[in-house]
Amino acid sequence: MRTNQFFDVRRFGMMCRRELLEPWKTHLLRFVACYAVLAVILVGYGMETYNHLSPGTPLEYSHALMQFFMVIFYAMGMLFASSFMERMKTKTGRIAFLITPASAFEKYLSRWLLVTVVFIVAFAIAFGLADLTKVLVCRMLYSNVAEQITFVPWSEVFTHPYAGWRLGVVASSFCFLQSLFVLGSVIWPKNAWIKTCAALIVILLLHVQAVMVVYQVRGSFHRGFYLTDEDMNRLVIGVGIVWAVFNWTLAYFRFKESEIINRW
Amino acid sequence: MDFKESKAIYLQIADRICDEILLGVYPEEGRIPSVREYAGMVEVNANTVVRSFDYLQQQGIIYNKRGIGYFVAAGAHRVIYDLRKEHFLQEECGYFFKQCVMLHISADELAGMYQDFITESEKNKSV
Amino acid sequence: MLEIKNLSFNYGRRKKEVLSHFSLSLRQGGIYGLLGKNGTGKSTLLALISGLLTPCQGEIIYKGKDVRRRLPDTLCDLFLVPEEFELPSLTLARYIKLNSCFYPRFSTEDMRRYLDLFELDADLNLGTLSMGQKKKVFMSFALAANTSLLLMDEPTNGLDIPGKSQFRKLIASGMSDEKCVVISTHQVRDIDRMLDHVVIIDGSRVLLDQSVADICRTLVFRESSSRELVGQALYALPSVEGNSLILPNAGGEETEINLELLFGAVLAEPDKIAAMFHA
Numbered sequence: 001m002r003t004n005q006f007f008d009v010r011r012f013g014m015m016c017r018r019e020l021l022e023p024w025k026t027h028l029l030r031f032v033a034c035y036a037v038l039a040v041i042l043v044g045y046g047m048e049t050y051n052h053l054s055p056g057t058p059l060e061y062s063h064a065l066m067q068f069f070m071v072i073f074y075a076m077g078m079l080f081a082s083s084f085m086e087r088m089k090t091k092t093g094r095i096a097f098l099i100t101p102a103s104a105f106e107k108y109l110s111r112w113l114l115v116t117v118v119f120i121v122a123f124a125i126a127f128g129l130a131d132l133t134k135v136l137v138c139r140m141l142y143s144n145v146a147e148q149i150t151f152v153p154w155s156e157v158f159t160h161p162y163a164g165w166r167l168g169v170v171a172s173s174f175c176f177l178q179s180l181f182v183l184g185s186v187i188w189p190k191n192a193w194i195k196t197c198a199a200l201i202v203i204l205l206l207h208v209q210a211v212m213v214v215y216q217v218r219g220s221f222h223r224g225f226y227l228t229d230e231d232m233n234r235l236v237i238g239v240g241i242v243w244a245v246f247n248w249t250l251a252y253f254r255f256k257e258s259e260i261i262n263r264w
Numbered sequence: 265m266d267f268k269e270s271k272a273i274y275l276q277i278a279d280r281i282c283d284e285i286l287l288g289v290y291p292e293e294g295r296i297p298s299v300r301e302y303a304g305m306v307e308v309n310a311n312t313v314v315r316s317f318d319y320l321q322q323q324g325i326i327y328n329k330r331g332i333g334y335f336v337a338a339g340a341h342r343v344i345y346d347l348r349k350e351h352f353l354q355e356e357c358g359y360f361f362k363q364c365v366m367l368h369i370s371a372d373e374l375a376g377m378y379q380d381f382i383t384e385s386e387k388n389k390s391v
Numbered sequence: 392m393l394e395i396k397n398l399s400f401n402y403g404r405r406k407k408e409v410l411s412h413f414s415l416s417l418r419q420g421g422i423y424g425l426l427g428k429n430g431t432g433k434s435t436l437l438a439l440i441s442g443l444l445t446p447c448q449g450e451i452i453y454k455g456k457d458v459r460r461r462l463p464d465t466l467c468d469l470f471l472v473p474e475e476f477e478l479p480s481l482t483l484a485r486y487i488k489l490n491s492c493f494y495p496r497f498s499t500e501d502m503r504r505y506l507d508l509f510e511l512d513a514d515l516n517l518g519t520l521s522m523g524q525k526k527k528v529f530m531s532f533a534l535a536a537n538t539s540l541l542l543m544d545e546p547t548n549g550l551d552i553p554g555k556s557q558f559r560k561l562i563a564s565g566m567s568d569e570k571c572v573v574i575s576t577h578q579v580r581d582i583d584r585m586l587d588h589v590v591i592i593d594g595s596r597v598l599l600d601q602s603v604a605d606i607c608r609t610l611v612f613r614e615s616s617s618r619e620l621v622g623q624a625l626y627a628l629p630s631v632e633g634n635s636l637i638l639p640n641a642g643g644e645e646t647e648i649n650l651e652l653l654f655g656a657v658l659a660e661p662d663k664i665a666a667m668f669h670a
Contacts, residue, residue: 005462008463011493014489014492014493017489018490021485021489022486023479025480090477091475092476094443095438095471095473096477098443099471101463101464101466101494102463104461257445259445260438260444261402270612270647270649271646271647272644272645272647273584300564300566303563307559307584309584309587311587311604
């Protein structure tokens with residue numbers, strides 16, 4: 001029975017299932033760590049804010065806080081992206097992963113889903129649980145202002161007039177950054193995160209001039225061509241996604257050439 | 265000149281099966297294990313066991329019922345007994361007699377010793 | 392079934408090639424012993440056959456496909472038991488559920504049979520097993536996958552004496568006419584009676600590639616203290632009985648193969664031994 005040697009849904013499903021369930025202890029640990037970090041921050045924030053709150057005063061969540069969480073989301077995203085190729089860290093791991101009867105694309109995509117989609121879902125759940133923890137703990141501690149202790153209003157973000165563009169920029173910049181770390185993980189399966197960060201810093205430093213020029217050009221580009229904000233956003237989103245796809249493709253081909261002994 | 269030769273494995277296995285037949289482990293007209301089963305039991309390559317089975321078939325000790333397996337032939341005990349007797353007389357006796365001649369042991373001496381041995385074993389049997 | 396054509400391989404730019412213009416053919420239904428001293432490329436060869444390494448030159452074709460392409464259909468029909476491997480800390484049942492699906496001919500019945508052979512319980516937690524037990528479980532899985540090609544690197548390493556006997560029974564039980572098993576080892580005595588075919592390599596060269604049947608037809612293995620015989624021998628090693636000898640099989644009567652002795656002889660006098668088979 002010949003199946004498609006590049007992609008077969010059934011086989012892909014088996015691959016995803018294994019990648020999700022086999023290292024369940026690691027996944028669980030990471031989820032708990034994620035939750036713990038978020039819970040500590042949220043409860044800490046809660047204690048800071050609700051301590052000085054007097055009953056009846058309306059409370060607005062600051063944009064700075066939301067942005068802070070976005071940064072955390074990005075940072076964790078990058079960390080998890082670095083675990084993209086952790087199966088390839090040890091020789092025994094490499095043997096087991098490369099000899100699995102699935103195509104390189106299926107192996108790659110299953111890890112990608114884990115590190116992207118599953119991460120986003122898990123992060124959202126962890127955040128939700130941490131927020132719930134904050135609400136429960138703070139309502140207990142500061143029962144006088146109980147009614148004002150609410151969940152972080154993410155729904156406001158989604159109903160904002162520029163929400164669409166903002167989300168687009170966020171998604172594309174996340175994909176772009178993540179793809180850099182995915183590529184880094186494929187090139188350096190061991191200590192991927194540190195090595196990728198180091199590489200990025202080195203690249204940026206080497207191209208400080210270029211970066212500054214780009215920055216100035218961007219400014220004049222914007223004014224000179226009468227680009228609207230929308231167009232600028234479109235450009236950023238477009239470049240981000242295209243570059244991300246390029247990195248992901250590069251990572252895939254590099255992975256395909258992997259051996260159990262690192263010869264290059 | 266003395267040398268210890270280890271028989272080809274397939275012959276050693278054939279001997280082992282013959283021993284088992286004589287001991288009654290595999291009765292006449294009864295089934296013996298398949299090639300693979302026996303190979304697993306003695307931890308030997310299956311092709312070696314095939315050779316053993318072929319050899320035993322040739323000697324008329326076992327026969328093959330197609331699709332079912334190998335069986336001990338009727339009269340196998342007799343065949344094994346005769347073969348072993350012949351082998352003993354030809355090979356081992358020849359060497360034994362050579363030694364006796366070298367050590368100047370007479371035929372009468374041998375006959376006497378053999379008779380004593382028979383009497384002794386009959387005594388032990390009845391006890 | 393498996394053709395290795397003109398294979399050359401080296402790690403990095405070191406001058407010495409691990410394998411050089413190496414060619415070998417493996418057929419269905421055979422148990423091949425791959426023997427060689429430590430560090431002579433046996434593990435590398437197995438890794439190359441599994442497609443885990445890329446040859447510098449030459450190719451390895453398994454059932455008409457180049458193994459380096461790592462096609463899923465090729466990979467699901469071969470299995471490698473490496474010298475070192477890791478098992479996740481799951482229950483055995485879970486492990487089988489997640490991994491056996493990749494091997495279409497995997498048989499749970501066979502798995503149970505092999506576990507029984509090794510006297511292991513069916514409900515084990517892989518995380519709590521000793522190295523020897525892990526090896527037994529993994530080898531059971533390997534045989535139960537019923538792949539046409541099974542490669543084993545030092546399988547008896549780390550097994551206790553009963554374990555080695557159980558291993559032989561495992562191979563005897565799991566073997567079939569459609570399968571090919573390659574056992575790479577330097578512990579020759581553990582498997583010598585299991586082999587159909589002997590391949591002895593030394594770094595880059597194939598020193599011997601003969602069936603056990605041909606070896607027994609061509610050579611006899613004897614213990615003797617007779618000077619005459621020692622003089623005639625192709626190879627002699629002092630032993631308890633006097634000498635262990637390899638002599639040409641002039642009489643046609645076969646003896647049991649002494650693989651350890653043959654191994655020593657082939658390493659010491661490869662050309663002499665090879666000449667016997669070309670005559």
